[in-house]
Amino acid sequence: MTDGPPDSGLSSPDALSAFLRRRSEQIAQRWADLPLFQAVFTVTRDEAVEASHAVVASLADVAAGGRLDDLEAAGFLPVRRQLIAMSGSRSRSGLSLAQVDREFGALRDAVLDMLPLDQAGQDERGGDDLRLPLATLFGTLRVVVVETMLQENQEVVLRQRQQLLEMTTPVIKLWDRLVAVPLIGMLDSARSQVVMENLLEAIVEHNATVAILDITGVPTVDSLVAQHLMKTVASARLMGAECVISGIRPAIAQTIVQLGLDLGHVTTRATLADALEWAMDQRGRRDRDPRPLG
Amino acid sequence: MTSVPERAEAVRLPIRGDGDLTAVRHQVRALARELGFGLVQQTKIVTAASELARNTLLHGGGGEVEVVRLEGPSGPGLRVSFTDSGPGIPDVERALQDGFSTANGLGMGLGGAKRLVQEFGIEQAPGGGARVTIASWAVSRPAGFGA
């Protein structure tokens, strides 16, 4: 992205660090009025000033370390959490990555604007010398921000995928001790696993003796998913509940036969209504016809 | 999760008798729970560890287990290694098949344990003795359920 400070200005990181510390208060005051800090710290302006101070101090530390383009510079560590919180807050308000990046870019402009002022006071140190290291330092800061945002996004995606999995596999209590999962959409390995765990948990929660797995809304089933379904049935049986699979489409039935899977131990019914009838009958039989002690 | 060097988390336990199996299960359960493993994942790795610890005892004449916490790119993990100085495993291929067993059990020891975890490996020492290693990761990578 940017090269390090030119050889001629070996001392410029130090000069930059000194400048940032010297002007810390003014920079913090300016930043506090920028959209980025204003939008994040909505309660009091003092908070924004304080947060700005922390960021300026960290940047000064990074500059003092002389490694302006080092993303891993120790100075960034204290502000990383702050940056994550700020960029996270902005992206949650609907800003795109580019928009957040632009807001962080505005921080640099605010500091650049102050260079001429500072030069007036310290005329033997050329303000122009600080422009390049300043640009380098803020370039690094922006990469750190973008990096943390991308990381955040990835976590959000993972979290949402999990939530979606949970949401699309509801377990319904149909009757006393009778639960059902109406599955809709594609079943993959991950989702079948969630289905299995949810259904088995529901069996415990509702003390269910019968569970219906309805796959009317599932277009296709591969061998892995079919195996998951069979394992669900076997697990339910070990727990003391009967499990019936309903709504097997003709195409799925053919697939199962072609795959050579043996569903012999699995109770199946054509429709959810048939499965419900079977389930009620099953419950009735359990209650009516115990196998008494001899 | 703190990024402690993995060695700092290694716990070694002896496997000399039936009573030691309980300690192995407790150690694996405690760490799996701490690392955020779901209940099913916990149960799977504890059961796998139980199978392998018993193998170490029955086939390897006893040995040692090492429980290590891992830091992976997508989260923390757990590795359990069983080392014995017995005769080794003469036919690994066959030992991994269901129904194969040379001692008491349902013949589910090695092959069964392999299905319960995400990573599985067997190393044989030339002079005899075997080292069986299993590993699983918390969340985001679905356990090898039937994979």
Added chain:
Amino acid sequence: MTNPSSIPVLDLGGLLLVSIQGELPDDAAVALQEDVTNAVASTGSRGLIIDISALEMVDSFLARVLAEVAASSRLLAARTVLVGMRPAVAITLVELGLTLPGLDTARTVTEAAAGFGVSIARTGGREEWGA
């Protein structure tokens, strides 16, 4: 050394109830197998209920013990019902390939007893199982 016969085998009038209250070391499992088989023989019970709802793990060794208890009880004309297995335990056993086909299962002790025609009244319970 733990006392091998630490798990009581309750006789509910022709129906035996074994409730495993915690982790079962191998030697205790073997001792239990012997105790239960002896109890089935001496009481002439036709039903045996094993409650494993407290177990957080069942490995192939314990699964074999349970299957053998059921098999020997059957030889003594008693039917065994396994009760209260937890979901994580069930999933793990199925993954191991241990579906225990020879064992009957039930969700609760009450339900298993009802299957034998024995009513276990629950104080404050909503349902009354007819004998």
